[in-house]
Amino acid sequence: MKKPNDFNTTHEPTWCPGCGNFGLWGAFKQALAELDIPRHKIFGSYGIGCSSNGANFTKINVFHGLHGRPLPVAEGVKMANHDLTVIALGGDGDGFGEGGNHFMHACRANHDIAYFVHDNQIYGLTTGQTSPTSAKGIKSKSNPLGAIDRPVNPIALALSLGATFVARGFTGDIPHLAKLMKAAIKHKGFGFVDILQPCFTFNKHNTHQYFRERVYKLAGNDTSDFDKAQKLAREWDREDKIPLGIFFQNESEPVFHEQLPQLTKETLIKKKLPVNLKPDFQSYI
Ligand SMILES: Cc1ncc(C[n+]2csc(CCOP(=O)(O)OP(=O)(O)O)c2C)c(N)n1
Ligand code: SF4
Numbered sequence: 314m315k316k317p318n319d320f321n322t323t324h325e326p327t328w329c330p331g332c333g334n335f336g337l338w339g340a341f342k343q344a345l346a347e348l349d350i351p352r353h354k355i356f357g358s359y360g361i362g363c364s365s366n367g368a369n370f371t372k373i374n375v376f377h378g379l380h381g382r383p384l385p386v387a388e389g390v391k392m393a394n395h396d397l398t399v400i401a402l403g404g405d406g407d408g409f410g411e412g413g414n415h416f417m418h419a420c421r422a423n424h425d426i427a428y429f430v431h432d433n434q435i436y437g438l439t440t441g442q443t444s445p446t447s448a449k450g451i452k453s454k455s456n457p458l459g460a461i462d463r464p465v466n467p468i469a470l471a472l473s474l475g476a477t478f479v480a481r482g483f484t485g486d487i488p489h490l491a492k493l494m495k496a497a498i499k500h501k502g503f504g505f506v507d508i509l510q511p512c513f514t515f516n517k518h519n520t521h522q523y524f525r526e527r528v529y530k531l532a533g534n535d536t537s538d539f540d541k542a543q544k545l546a547r548e549w550d551r552e553d554k555i556p557l558g559i560f561f562q563n564e565s566e567p568v569f570h571e572q573l574p575q576l577t578k579e580t581l582i583k584k585k586l587p588v589n590l591k592p593d594f595q596s597y598i
Contacts (some may be wrong), residue, residue: 381411
């Protein structure tokens with residue numbers, strides 16, 4: 314079996330000392346090691362942000378694409394070769410701001426991929442602007458008088474969009490986060506984990522300490538109970554308590570690629586093309 318450090322590349326992480334991305338990365342590598350999937354069968358689709366710089370440090374097949382676009386790339390790869398384990402990763406700005414449209418359709422389409430959002434409630438890479446999950450009133454470079462909009466609630470949003478696996482993790486509890494990541498990857502369908510990941514440098518509100526004082530682990534909740542999950546999703550807004558764990562899971566919904574008759578027998582990449590494209594492509598070589 315592999316060890317977490319087998320997933321290190323030769324590049325050292327460039328994150329700030331104390332960044333929650335270290336914990337997230339550690340949990341991700343632990344989850345991959347424990348799942349024991351051959352490395353060449355894992356594909357990571359990253360957006361753009363501090364979070365997505367993980368593409369440079371993680372030894373799996375990766376695509377470091379465009380801001381807000383890790384999901385469509387992941388979906389395309391899964392449809393081209395559904396034998397791969399496909400995981401999309403990116404920040405809260407990436408996933409709920411510029412990529413919000415893709416999040417909506419990934420949830421409702423039930424692509425068989427996992428999606429891990431490094432949710433630090435700020436735009437980190439661009440040095441500290443308000444993000445879609447920044448709390449109302451939080452001062453940042455882009456809102457020096459305090460954020461005006463109410464924040465997106467990723468758990469409630471995913472549930473309302475029909476996501477079939479909805480969970481929240483915290484980078485301050487690596488073993489628990491690794492467990493959630495493993496469950497999301499193994500889930501048959503869209504496995505979404507919103508991950509509380511303090512940005513030590515730019516978010517002075519949602520600090521490691523802030524989360525420590527509020528998080529608790531869900532235990533014994535009925536993850537098939539959609540109404541209960543919706544109520545739990547609102548707990549942070551209403552009571553300032555932050556549940557961690559799996560809110561909801563439903564594996565009875567068909568996944569996207571299995572509903573494509575063209576893909577029932579084999580993956581797209583194994584199919585013979587009905588036309589010879591070589592002459593057309595020749596001119597580009
Ligand atoms: C298409 C496009 N739009 C905007 C940007 C500028 N940009 C780069 S990173 C970023 C936000 C990063 O915040 P987040 O996605 O939350 O990730 P973090 O850096 O906090 O991990 C933005 C707006 C870009 N590179 N490309
Ligand atoms: S700016 Fe924030 S999110 Fe980015 S590496 Fe530094 S601490 Fe981490």
